[in-house]
Amino acid sequence: MNQINSSSLKTEIEKAxxxxxxxxxxxxxxxxxxxxxxxxxxxxxxxxxxxxxxAKPKIYTFTDNSAYLxxxxxxxxxxxxxWLIADEDNEEKLLFSLPLSKIKRVLEECRFFEYYIVxxxxxxxxxxxxxxxxxxxxxx
Numbered sequence: 001m002n003q004i005n006s007s008s009l010k011t012e013i014e015k016a017x018x019x020x021x022x023x024x025x026x027x028x029x030x031x032x033x034x035x036x037x038x039x040x041x042x043x044x045x046x047x048x049x050x051x052x053x054x055a056k057p058k059i060y061t062f063t064d065n066s067a068y069l070x071x072x073x074x075x076x077x078x079x080x081x082x083w084l085i086a087d088e089d090n091e092e093k094l095l096f097s098l099p100l101s102k103i104k105r106v107l108e109e110c111r112f113f114e115y116y117i118v119x120x121x122x123x124x125x126x127x128x129x130x131x132x133x134x135x136x137x138x139x140x
Contacts, residue, residue, distance in 0.1 A: 016109035
């Protein structure tokens with residue numbers, strides 16, 4: 001991930017999506033989806049969702065800020081698009097739809113930010129915390 005801060009995070013993600021041949025805009029029903037994800041996977045109203053997941057997550061630890069390189073290894077397998085939720089300093093959450101297989105490439109083009117990946121059936125959520133760990137929480 002890059003450390004560039006010259007543009008908005010939304011602009012960076014949209015450029016990264018376009019570079020990877022993906023739809024480069026947020027989904028239309030963003031507020032509904034974010035509300036559903038939060039109500040299923042998060043308890044209370046924490047600053048960072050990953051700090052208060054409703055179900056105990058499985059935690060994967062990686063070194064050298066390389067967790068995002070291992071997303072496909074630890075996420076439940078899927079060929080369907082998933083939601084990428086970007087948390088812009090707890091001010092606004094951005095929401096994009098893309099294949100799980102493309103997320104690593106998109107993240108490589110952007111500065112560091114907190115993100116969540118959720119399957120569209122709302123059965124699992126993946127997050128990277130501020131320690132570089134990946135947390136996978138299942139909704140069962």
